[in-house]
Amino acid sequence: MKIFSGEQIYEADRFTIEKQGITSDALMERAAMQIFNWLHLRMQGAPVKIHLFCGIGNNGGDGIALARHLQEHGYHIAVYVVNYSQARSKDFLINLERLKDRKIWPEFLDSDKHFPEIGREDIVVDAIFGIGLNRPPAPWVVNLMQHLHRSEAFILSVDVPSGLYTNKGIENPDAVVKANFVLSFQAPKLVFFLPETGVYSNQWEILDIGLDQEYLMQTENEYDLIGKNEVLPLYKPREKFAHKGSYGHSLIIGGSRGKIGAVHLAARGCLRVGSGLVTTYVPKCGLTPLQSNLPEAMVINDSDEYYISKIEFDITPKAIAIGVGLGKEKTTIRAFTNFLKANDLPLVVDADALNILSENKTLLKLLPKESVLTPHPKELERLIGTWKDDFEKLKKAKAFSKKYDCVLVIKGAHTITIYEGRGYINSTGNPGMATAGSGDVLTGIITGLIAQGYPSLNAAVFGVYLHGRAGDIAIEETGYQALIASAIADTVGKAYIDLFKMPEVTQQEEPQDETAK
Numbered sequence: 001m002k003i004f005s006g007e008q009i010y011e012a013d014r015f016t017i018e019k020q021g022i023t024s025d026a027l028m029e030r031a032a033m034q035i036f037n038w039l040h041l042r043m044q045g046a047p048v049k050i051h052l053f054c055g056i057g058n059n060g061g062d063g064i065a066l067a068r069h070l071q072e073h074g075y076h077i078a079v080y081v082v083n084y085s086q087a088r089s090k091d092f093l094i095n096l097e098r099l100k101d102r103k104i105w106p107e108f109l110d111s112d113k114h115f116p117e118i119g120r121e122d123i124v125v126d127a128i129f130g131i132g133l134n135r136p137p138a139p140w141v142v143n144l145m146q147h148l149h150r151s152e153a154f155i156l157s158v159d160v161p162s163g164l165y166t167n168k169g170i171e172n173p174d175a176v177v178k179a180n181f182v183l184s185f186q187a188p189k190l191v192f193f194l195p196e197t198g199v200y201s202n203q204w205e206i207l208d209i210g211l212d213q214e215y216l217m218q219t220e221n222e223y224d225l226i227g228k229n230e231v232l233p234l235y236k237p238r239e240k241f242a243h244k245g246s247y248g249h250s251l252i253i254g255g256s257r258g259k260i261g262a263v264h265l266a267a268r269g270c271l272r273v274g275s276g277l278v279t280t281y282v283p284k285c286g287l288t289p290l291q292s293n294l295p296e297a298m299v300i301n302d303s304d305e306y307y308i309s310k311i312e313f314d315i316t317p318k319a320i321a322i323g324v325g326l327g328k329e330k331t332t333i334r335a336f337t338n339f340l341k342a343n344d345l346p347l348v349v350d351a352d353a354l355n356i357l358s359e360n361k362t363l364l365k366l367l368p369k370e371s372v373l374t375p376h377p378k379e380l381e382r383l384i385g386t387w388k389d390d391f392e393k394l395k396k397a398k399a400f401s402k403k404y405d406c407v408l409v410i411k412g413a414h415t416i417t418i419y420e421g422r423g424y425i426n427s428t429g430n431p432g433m434a435t436a437g438s439g440d441v442l443t444g445i446i447t448g449l450i451a452q453g454y455p456s457l458n459a460a461v462f463g464v465y466l467h468g469r470a471g472d473i474a475i476e477e478t479g480y481q482a483l484i485a486s487a488i489a490d491t492v493g494k495a496y497i498d499l500f501k502m503p504e505v506t507q508q509e510e511p512q513d514e515t516a517k
């Protein structure tokens with residue numbers, strides 16, 4: 001699903017209004033109607049008090065129009081205009097008049113002297129600022145936001161949590177509404193997925209307000225949200241007459257004393273994703289545990305007992321993973337450097353191999369084209385330096401990916417894969433996956449996909465999706481806390497099967513055809 005910038009949404013607005021020959025307030029009416037329907041379906045007329053806090057722009061206009069619909073359906077409402085500016089938008093004013101015509105008189109707030117009382121069981125609609133925020137809110141508006149939070153009422157934000165910019169980070173964490181739910185128009189917003197801003201949108205849903213499909217299809221976007229629909233076209237089916245050689249030989253290089261498990265987990269993910277053959281390359285101490293616990297994987301031993309000291313093998317893998325459990329012994333750094341100088345096979349680089357690259361940046365030039373790098377946030381910082389906010393992080397990540405022609409997989413709650421100036425935001429996964437070794441499993445999965453012939457970018461995007469989906473399916477049995485990395489690997493099969501499951505359709509009563517009786 002495409003994610004658009006603020007400017008693109010405004011442009012889509014203009015385009016739609018012109019092409020469909022409608023007024024801008026008709027579009028606002030659609031938006032308000034959609035929110036009303038959403039709420040009405042869930043509340044069914046319940047006598048809960050709904051407090052609507054409306055700014056003076058179009059976000060506020062949506063709130064004011066929503067208030068009218070709620071009132072018309074008998075809901076118990078209180079409307080407040082958060083009067084932070086005199087520059088009221090045209091459609092806000094139109095809707096304010098419509099409200100007054102129905103004898104609803106909003107309370108105007110313009111200082112923190114008299115904030116209304118809000119009960120814990122009430123509902124707050126936050127329509128203070130939308131995507132038009134362009135400077136910090138006034139201190140009294142910040143106090144109002146805190147007042148909303150203190151009430152502990154359920155907060156439903158219209159379009160975005162008020163106080164979030166669409167194109168830059170947060171200046172003051174108190175100046176953003178923490179929404180329990182966000183109803184966003186037409187397309188998800190990038191801020192829902194970034195770690196600093198995503199925490200303000202606990203849950204979100206998209207409401208289709210009928211913006212022009214042609215515009216939406218043709219407009220080039222920088223970020224995509226990756227779900228089942230996006231990965232299905234990447235999937236490569238298995239051929240009837242295939243043999244294990246058809247699906248690639250993966251080599252996983254890593255491990256050190258006490259960290260052989262990381263290689264086991266990567267190899268397990270690699271096998272489960274379908275790599276035809278998997279060989280691990282580990283120090284001698286890894287031989288017995290690997291052979292006893294993961295008989296499907298082959299083992300090549302380094303000459304050193306505890307650390308990788310020389311990377312030499314006589315197989316020709318289709319893809320190589322390097323770094324899991326590797327450590328940073330001097331001898332290992334030397335071995336890794338010599339390996340990079342000689343290697344031209346596709347690489348997935350993780351963990352300590354990334355840290356070695358960060359400390360020896362000249363080595364980055366030795367990476368084969370389209371190598372996949374899978375840093376978690378700390379490893380990313382070591383690679384690209386610090387950032388002032390998530391937007392700068394993405395900018396730096398794109399520059400880095402371009403400079404070294406690599407696919408950068410920024411791991412997190414919503415892992416973002418960066419390549420050729422574009423970002424692919426993953427939609428699967430859960431907090432149960434914040435567990436030791438889950439990143440190692442991902443490394444193995446991506447490597448196994450490359451070995452099967454997936455191009456690096458597709459392997460990264462698809463691999464991240466499958467890994468997250470496996471985690472989501474696995475927690476149905478384990479819950480968040482008890483999920484462990486090997487279970488993620490072992491559930492990859494179910495994640496594949498799930499790709500081809502149709503979404504469950506709720507049974508709807510067919511309208512009776514009288515003539516058929």
Ligand SMILES: NC(=O)C1=CN([C@@H]2O[C@H](COP(=O)(O)OP(=O)(O)OC[C@H]3O[C@@H](n4cnc5c(N)ncnc54)[C@H](OP(=O)(O)O)[C@@H]3O)[C@@H](O)[C@H]2O)[C@@H](O)CC1
Nearest residue numbers: 013028057058059129130131132133134135136137159185
């Ligand atoms: N296609 C869609 O998705 C549709 C979207 N719709 C809705 O429109 C919303 C966007 O509306 P919007 O452009 O009027 O901006 P909004 O966020 O209401 O801000 C109001 C104005 O306040 C100002 N301002 C900014 N910061 C400020 C500050 N700190 N303190 C004081 N003032 C500040 C700034 O104006 P300025 O003063 O800079 O001229 C700004 O313009 C969108 O989120 C959605 O809810 C639907 O109605 C229809 C279809």
Ligand SMILES: Nc1ncnc2c1ncn2[C@@H]1O[C@H](COP(=O)(O)OP(=O)(O)O)[C@@H](O)[C@H]1O
Nearest residue numbers: 376411412413429430431434436437438439440
């Ligand atoms: N809250 C979360 N939601 C979804 N996925 C998560 C979450 N926390 C971690 N993950 C995923 O788990 C993996 C953790 O990787 P990493 O930090 O390298 O762990 P390790 O080094 O222990 O293997 C990443 O793929 C990340 O995206």
Ligand SMILES: [K+]
Nearest residue numbers: 129158160162
């Ligand atoms: K809002």
